[in-house]
Amino acid sequence: MTATATTPGPRRARIIGKKAVLPWLFLAPGLLLALVFKFLPMGKGVWLSFFEVRPFLGDKWVGLDNYTRVLTDHRFQDAIGHTLLLGVGMSLGGIVVGSALALLLEGQARSLKIIRTAVFLPVVTATAVVGEMWRLMYYPTSDGLINSGLGLLGLGPVPYLDNPDTALWATMAMGIWMLAPYNMVIILAGLAGVDRSLYEAAAMDGVSLRQRLRHITLPAIRPALGIVLTLAAIRGLRVFTEVYVLTGGGPAGSTDVWMTRAYTLGFTRNDIGGASAASVVLLCVTLLLTVTVNYLRKRGDVR
């Protein structure tokens, strides 16, 4: 703003003022919505996490009790393990399958466009619907879609969701199925930016497919992968609907994740303070993870 101060005449100052204000004006509706629907509730949630919430009897200050309770509860501790496993598995699986799909479906042909649209469908389908559909597919008798397939090979039937040893992996498979097409689109966008002449030069030099992927494709789509990783880190931790619809956290809590526990605490046991504390912990971990991923990404870009 020093420029404004040294500029003679009010006209120039007004223009700069306008220029400075204009972007904010455009941003205002979005910011206002974010404030009302996101940041104020978030702030209130942080505030509530220090209380035993009893709206009509007066909230009781309990300090860090809710946090201690949540962090020492063995079911929450188990849920952390499940969340991390599910988050990492779904993120990595989603990236690997998404990349594979992107490489397979890259190109201009019209048929590819149709296939890409078909492959993208899981992303636009409501998670609850996907969950119900996969429940049917996983049906633990030979009537289930997947088990009838196994039956043709003389295997199964496998009780995917009813066995605590397989339930989490079955949930992960569904998560990857939902995430991969989303990643595919971002990676496809990254692939579109690859300089074709590099491929031609590589072909002339007799470079193998693997080397081409490693030395040309991968560096070119690194920014896209960075975005996908950041999104995956956030989404992986807040996984909820998939689990809630598919298994409800069961059997025997084997698919309980952080969010399903927080939900149970808040809305089945009416412990809003505890649920808020659990959510704040999740918020902090997500923030930390996002910042770390971003830092690593930027460091990678600089290198």
Added chain:
Amino acid sequence: MRDRRRCIAMRLRRVRRLTASLAVSGLLFGTAACGSGSGSARADDPNTLEVWTRSDPESAKTYDRVFAAFTEKTGIKVDFQPVMNFDQQLQSRASVKDLPDVMINDTALMGSYQAQGLLKAVTPASISGHAEITAKSWSSTVGLDGKHYGIPYSRQAMTLFVRKDWREKLGLPQPRTWQDTLALAKAFATRDPDGDGKKDTYGMVVPGSAQNGYVAWWGASYLWQGGVQILRKQGSGYRPAMDSAAAVRTVTWMKKNLFCGDNGVIQPSALTSVTANTTNFQDGNAGMYLTGPYNISTFDKALGKDKYEVLPAPSGPAGNNDVLADGENIYFGARTGKAKQEQALAAFLVSPEGQELAMTGDHQPVVRIPVNSTLDAAKVRHDSRWSVVQKAYETASVQFPNAPDFAPVKQDTADALNAIFTYCGSDVRAGLKELNDTLAGDLKDQELLK
């Protein structure tokens, strides 16, 4: 101009409510789903009651009829809001201290609501026609301090639904004991009762997920028939009783015979099933279902009246056939200042006229067993099957304790039972001992442990 000011005030109120809704669930979901929580113009009118019920669109149509009749009779308007995710929405509204005037929801939630101070105390004498409600029903609305916090509205008890055509085809009698039930379930699973030559039928349906406490809700009847109590009243407090010999015996029987026994006694995927996705009975591939009578209309439509029968639950080893009874109460939201209108609505809802309206019609009825003792469910509906349900409620039913906050107790019991039934090799006694300790913790949190 005044209208305009009111309109602005209302909008502000809506925004405030919405903000509060999001505040509670905001961290949980980023952006929470917000259904019909916001009020409407009429809610500010002193002659308009905002009424919430936990209803799907189908049963909401029955309530529409009931409230229309009430308005016609009294001139008091009803701003009716059927709310599917009732608990979540109610907590959101509670956080801004702006509750609906009248709520109709589960009996077992009364303790929880009262513990949060959401309810106004009710004097039974202030409700016209209070004497027509039985003492048993009134007793279920007494809070820890001895005051009433709700008015009984609808009651129900579980009964056993059995595929009559299958049973008769296999030449087996109606089950009267647990052994009969088990034998019938095995026959349904193995003797091809639907005659299609395939092994694609199951003995009974079990919503066995721990989600929302379902397995505790379904399994409670078995516990009582086995002589088990979840909590035992002791003086002015309670003690958990899930480590008793009867509990170990009963849970072991359930685990061995239903969950870990022969395949096919219960439907596959029982351990992750809630009632909404436990449709095997109406789909025609399971032969028995111990559940509430609200299913009768669904089963009539899906299977046909002649295909199944409604029976009292078979007796367990304790010699009784007690089943879980629950129902719904009318609650008055704290601090609304419309006492007269609320009392008028409650009086209408429990009157023979109000109850009959809610029990009949083309849509899902919202009163199952009437709380008004002058009515007979079977006569009102011209359907003798309802007398089985009414008898079960009156003579062989137990309710979850309503005075303490039972929600955590139910959830913890469900978590433990689901885990015990999942791991077939686990030690039942150790599992129940752990549950008992957890329940003691729940009671201690409520300062009720004796």
